[in-house]
Amino acid sequence: MKVGFIGTGSMGSLLLEALIDSGSLAPNQVYASNRTPEKVIRLQQRHPGLHVCTSNAETAHNSDLIFLCVKPLQFKAILDEIGSTLRPDQMVISITSPVQIHHLESALCCKVAKIIPSVAHRVQSGVCLCMYGSRIKEEDRQLFEHLLSPISKPILIDESFVRITSDLSSCGPAFLSFFLDQWINAAVETTGMDRGELTWIAGEMLLGTGKLLTQGGFTPLELQKRVTVPGGITAEALALLDSSLTGVFHRLIATTHGKYKEDLEKCDAQFGGPGAD
Numbered sequence: 045m046k047v048g049f050i051g052t053g054s055m056g057s058l059l060l061e062a063l064i065d066s067g068s069l070a071p072n073q074v075y076a077s078n079r080t081p082e083k084v085i086r087l088q089q090r091h092p093g094l095h096v097c098t099s100n101a102e103t104a105h106n107s108d109l110i111f112l113c114v115k116p117l118q119f120k121a122i123l124d125e126i127g128s129t130l131r132p133d134q135m136v137i138s139i140t141s142p143v144q145i146h147h148l149e150s151a152l153c154c155k156v157a158k159i160i161p162s163v164a165h166r167v168q169s170g171v172c173l174c175m176y177g178s179r180i181k182e183e184d185r186q187l188f189e190h191l192l193s194p195i196s197k198p199i200l201i202d203e204s205f206v207r208i209t210s211d212l213s214s215c216g217p218a219f220l221s222f223f224l225d226q227w228i229n230a231a232v233e234t235t236g237m238d239r240g241e242l243t244w245i246a247g248e249m250l251l252g253t254g255k256l257l258t259q260g261g262f263t264p265l266e267l268q269k270r271v272t273v274p275g276g277i278t279a280e281a282l283a284l285l286d287s288s289l290t291g292v293f294h295r296l297i298a299t300t301h302g303k304y305k306e307d308l309e310k311c312d313a314q315f316g317g318p319g320a321d
């Protein structure tokens with residue numbers, strides 16, 4: 045299988061390198077192009093054998109699967125650029141939430157899919173949200189998820205839930221890191237303890253909490269109860285968090301969904317209206 049990457053910025057290069065480092069792809073199976081070619085050349089230097097393509101059409105022509113790793117409003121121009129080189133047996137995969145499966149199917153003759161990856165794939169962790177177009181057959185899906193499995197847990201989701209699930213799986217590492225950063229800053233300021241040591245303790249705590257939720261049979265509420273002694277220190281601090289954070293997650297969801305709606309309207313306009321073919 046030959047796999048193309050159009051756009052090797054933050055997420056494109058992360059996916060590409062995670063797939064190579066996990067052994068899921070050999071460098072010589074990879075074709076890549078980027079608006080600023082130096083980024084692909086640097087990847088080739090790190091992974092000898094990787095093919096640097098001088099145009100997106102060259103990447104598309106040479107690949108069975110093509111990951112489009114650009115920002116939502118850059119999609120239409122790239123689809124116009126590669127559309128005529130694509131064949132029906134190829135598969136194009138968007139990695140961005142506002143570009144809809146129907147946008148891709150209306151613009152391309154090939155199979156299409158959408159995934160929302162996570163930065164956690166760099167360490168072979170995290171859920172990869174997968175959505176498939178009508179031209180994808182069961183064997184295409186199996187082959188594709190076989191490719192992703194060494195770096196992630198691929199799960200099928202309904203496209204209408206893409207934003208809320210992306211908030212958790214894809215934005216979640218940033219949200220939780222924000223929380224930890226504030227917490228560690230306060231700990232350093234209050235106690236003078238070493239930031240690196242506190243960060244390591246926090247990371248191990250997060251890893252263990254994740255395992256308790258995924259393998260240990262706990263729900264988040266059960267975990268709070270398991271740690272809390274009535275009238276104890278954790279209980280007092282949880283009461284503080286509860287009163288301080290009232291409504292914050294509803295506002296967070298309203299914010300991510302508001303931005304998504306804006307981007308979706310811009311994509312609809314580029315692709316000729318909602319649901320247009």
Ligand SMILES: NC(=O)c1ccc[n+]([C@@H]2O[C@H](COP(=O)([O-])OP(=O)(O)OC[C@H]3O[C@@H](n4cnc5c(N)ncnc54)[C@H](OP(=O)(O)O)[C@@H]3O)[C@@H](O)[C@H]2O)c1
Nearest residue numbers: 051052053054055056078079080113114115116139140161
């Ligand atoms: N970062 C994440 O954790 C994450 C997670 C899930 C999904 N995503 C999605 O992934 C998409 C990309 O995000 P990102 O963080 O990787 O952005 P990014 O770092 O800005 O990468 C985008 C890349 O696309 C390249 N590009 C732009 N126009 C191009 C063109 N016409 N032809 C070829 N390459 C082109 C850019 O090239 P230049 O070098 O010239 O700028 C840049 O390297 C976004 O839609 C985002 O929603 C990101």
